[in-house]
Amino acid sequence: MIHRRQASRGLAAALATLVVLTAAGCSSKAKSTDDSGTGAGGVKSGKGVTDKTIAVGALTDMTGVYATLGKSVTQAQQLYVKQVNAAGGICGRQLELTVRDHGYDPQKALSAYTELEPKVVGYAQFIGSPFVAAVKQRVDGQDKGVVLPQAWSASLLGSPYIRVLGATYDVETINAVDFLVSEKGLKAGDKLGHVYFEGDYGENALAGSRHAAGKAGLTVVEQKIKPTDNDMSAQVAALKQAGVKAIVISAGPRQAASLVGVAAATKLQVPVIGNNSAFAPQLLGTQAGPALEKMYWFASPSLPIGADTPAAQKLVTDYKAAYPGDSLDNGIVAGWTAASVFGEALKKACAAKDLTREGVDKALLTLNSYDAGFGMKHDFSDPKAPSSRESVILQPDKSVTGGMRTVREPFVSDAAKSFTPKAG
Known part of the structure; x- marks a missing residue:
């Protein structure tokens, strides 16, 4: 559901300019949440809420670098909405999921946000840190609308409205490196390769590998790439020459498949581990499939879609029935979890008779032990912290449901426990 530092600043400046321009195009009404009133059931309401409906936004990537993730996240959320509405809705109102595809394009993403801002109570999806x-x-x-992004950068922490579901990329990477040290033979004095996307996602993950390396006595060999870079031959050659004993990849599924495939072909037989968005089960059907099953692992903020839990089993059955032609992946888990968290916040806001944006946010703050059924309990009471520091280590396996097998149950490494993510 993902530059060089000077170039990163340039992108940030460009995005900031777009925000100013798109915000300037809003009506005066769209700039305020003071247009609340009391509606059906004596419940206060504001933007996105009527006596009959609650509109929730989804800003996704269906055509860009995370198209596979975006499709799964969106369809899982549409399934959630359908099921909730069939059971009577929330607060006597039907949910409406309004979806916009930004194709992982900055201008499209910000234009879509501006378009939906006056129309929705908040966002159960926003792909792209x-x-x-x-x-x-x-x-x-x-705006003050709750945003539950499918993005895990620590820069998003600290906002009372934008809430990260699960470990941030830096914490997740620290846990991933702990797995390499404790179970894959990485030891003090070794070199650890790290291939990462330029920008927010990759650089936040890099902060984690640097911290973990410092604790474990490792040296990080860095390879920065762009989302448009699909052939990892040059990066593999550089890491092989450097003598790395393991590799972390913080990029997209295509880049991970290329990295592992090229490493296997060039006899760089070292364990490779990725962040949660660096795998898609569809890769198992490519030429890189055998190598992925043999030498690739990735960290996840939840158990996989094929987990042996009642919630996972029901979701698999329901999703297959709704989308019989589509494969199963962890985007479904991410989408369902975010939708169910948003739904729970709406239910609590209804109980408090306040479905304004501020009311939904206050309700979210009361969720301090929420379990969506995938092995993690989420605590949203502290906006400065991710909802969890736990990670699950998964391994590609085409023989199991969803193509992912759990090899390490939810855990928090000692290095992650003592680490403080740098909020934005």
Whole structure:
């Protein structure tokens, strides 16, 4: 559901400019949440809420670098909405999920956010850490709609409205490196390769590998790439020459498949571990499939879609029935979890008779032990912290449901426990 530092600043500046321009195009009404009133059931309401409906936004990537993730996240959320509505809705109102595809394009993402801002109570989906970060000031200052992004950058922490579900990329990477040290033979004095996307996602993950390396006595060999870079031959050659004993990849599924495939072909037989968005089960059907099953692992903020839990089993059955032609992946888990968290916040806001944006946010703050059924308990009471520091280590396996097998149950490494993510 993802530059060089000077170039990163340039992207941030460009995004900030777009935010100003798109915000300037809003009506005066769209700039305020003071247009609340009391509606059906004596419940206060504001933007996105009527006596009959509650509109929730989804800003997704169906055509860009995370198209596979975006499709799964969106369809899982549409399934959630359908089931909730069939059971009577929330607060006597039907949910409406309004979806916009930004194709992982900054201008499209910000234009879509501006379009939906006056129409929805909040967002159960927003893919792309840089895009969420670009609207953060606007969300916090004037819009005040809860955003549950499918992005895990620590720069998103600290906002009372943008809430990260699960470990941030830095914490997740620290846990991933702990797995390499404790179970894959990485030891003090070894070199650890790290291939990462330029920008928010990759650089936040890099902060984690640097911290973990410092604790474990490792040296990080860095390879920065762009989302448009699909052939990892040059990166593998550089890491092989450097003599790395393991590799972390913080990029997309295509880049992970290329990295592992090229490493296997060139006899760089070292364990490779990725962040949660660096795998899609569809890769198992490619030429890289055998190598992925043999030498690739990835960290996840939840148990996989094929987990042996009642919630996972029901979701698999329901999703297959709704989308019989589509494969199963962890985007479904991410989408369902975010939708169910948003739904729970709406239910609590209804109980408090306040479905305004501020009311939904206050309700979210009361969720301090929420379990969506995938092995993690989420605590939303502290906006400065991710909802969890736990990670699950998964391994590609085409023989199991969803193509992912759990090899390490939810855990928090000692290095992650003592680490403080740098909020934006």
